[in-house]
Amino acid sequence: MALSVGAASTLSFSSPLQFKFVPRRTLTSSNSPFPKKSTPISAFSSATPTISAPTAAGSTLSTDCVIVGAGISGLCTAQALQTRHQPHASDILVTEARDRVGGNITTVEKEGYDGYLWEEGPNSFQPSDAVLSMALDSGLQNDLVFGDADAPRFVYWNDKLRPVPSKLTDFPFFDLMSLPGKIRAGFGALGIRPPPSDREESVEEFVRRNLGDEVFERLIEPFCSGVYAGDPSKLSMKAAFGKVWKLEKNGGSIIGGTFKAIQDGKKNPKPPRDPRLPKLKGQTVGSFRKGLSMLPSAISSRLGTKVKLSWKLSSIQKLDQGYLLSYETPDGLMTVKAKSVILTVPSYVASNLLRPLSNDAADSLSNFYYPPVAAVTISYSKEAIRKECLIDGELKGFGQLHPRSQGVETLGTIYSSSLFPNRAPPGRVLLLNYIGGATNTGIVSKAEGELVKAVDRDLRKMLINRNAEEPLVLGVRIWPQAIPQFVIGHLDRLESARSALNKEGLKGIFLGGNYVAGVALGRCIEGAYESASEVSQFLSKFSYK
Structure with a gap:
């Protein structure tokens, strides 16, 4: 998520349903539940900020x-x-x-909380060649870290976290959609669907027309919430997801456009790939060793x-x-x-x-327009995770998205400690949660304790045992103008x-x-x-x- 600067305070739990608000600047007691200082990491290999060379005043x-x-x-x-x-x-x-x-990039470590490192702005990147080239040119080739390409992604639907298909061969077997919904999506992708409109379509209009209601409501709508914190009835398909929009425009359908793109790629091959770049298998996300x-x-x-x-x-x-x-x-x-x-x-x-x-x-x-978004970072003990959400005894996966229709206020949750190494101490789970967006702008008028309470309440519906211990609240960052x-x-x-x-x-x-x-x-x-x-x-x- 791409975000703008905001302000944050600190809060602590006395029980899962009772909060105490503590302004960050007043934390002076040595037995405070929070450290005295929160340190954004803003320099390569050290915590020293870049120093601008002095320039003579009035000079040009x-x-x-x-x-x-x-x-x-x-x-x-x-x-x-x-x-x-x-x-x-x-x-x-x-x-x-x-x-x-x-x-907007804000990597944070807190004094006194050894082993925790988290993001309060963007949390990761798709490792395209452009991103990898930039990392290598910056001398960070040995600091790149990547998520497990086989790790699942989840969508909360009908009271259950359900895996999203990671490749085409998974599509017939996953239970997030019904068989009629899958058939409708397949025919639509082939071009058996209503023709495109003469006007610019919203994401909702494009997806419902091409792939059906279930794909929109159970996959695309939560994806729009997670990426744009946006309202898919207002987002432009052409502007927000231009590559997919071009498939239909160039090939007559999504599948037709895909085949045409493959054929065009063979006729006009790309320049040889930089041999320095790492070769990755599958769809994953990346970051750096220290964020x-x-x-x-x-x-x-x-x-x-x-x-x-x-x-x-x-x-x-x-x-x-x-x-x-x-x-x-x-x-x-x-x-x-x-x-x-x-x-x-x-x-x-x-x-x-x-x-x-x-x-x-x-x-x-x-x-x-830039709607507000809050990033709420909290940690639970590993024992707090519901057993049915564990894979081989561990919380595995990229994270989860929440359709607006499912009665959950939180937009999505990233499994930070599962995604990248050294993000939380042993036995702890670090979760980055986003709340707000274009359909929930009222977060700017809520106290930070209310935001944490909403996130914790949502997680106890989906991922966390209802009687689990209260979470450790590491950070609440409110971005009043977050994502364009x-x-x-x-x-x-x-x-x-x-x-x-x-x-x-x-x-x-x-x-x-x-x-x-x-x-x-x-x-x-x-x-x-x-x-x-x-x-x-x-x-x-x-x-x-």
């Missing part, structure tokens, strides 16, 4: 490209420019308003003084050639003259920055913003980030490579007079 720097935002999109764009486009972008600058890199924060910290360390922390961008001014960016920094007011600018900040931040240059672009960017929603019209609004920039003659300003590339961490990295290529092409034609 000159650079080929300024990347605004040191989240994963901004840092990966910078690294791609440095490693793949050095001739055209030898001089770059990454600026970040906060005092740390990583943006996702290792990646932005490693990139920042490699970029060194090219990364400027606590630099708040106040304005962008168009020059005859290039742009002048004004910053409030710890060393005073600073200006930067740049040939190009990449904005990898959230769309609402980009909207405010671009308003003086283009009202139309700013208006388009202001229309993207790729709703119907999203791509049109994005294109309108880009067109408005071109219309105003603002060539050299590029839009990046998760609302452009996609919400998954892997898509942000793939989008960073795409942005770097686009900027390099622009800079290759650019010269100061």
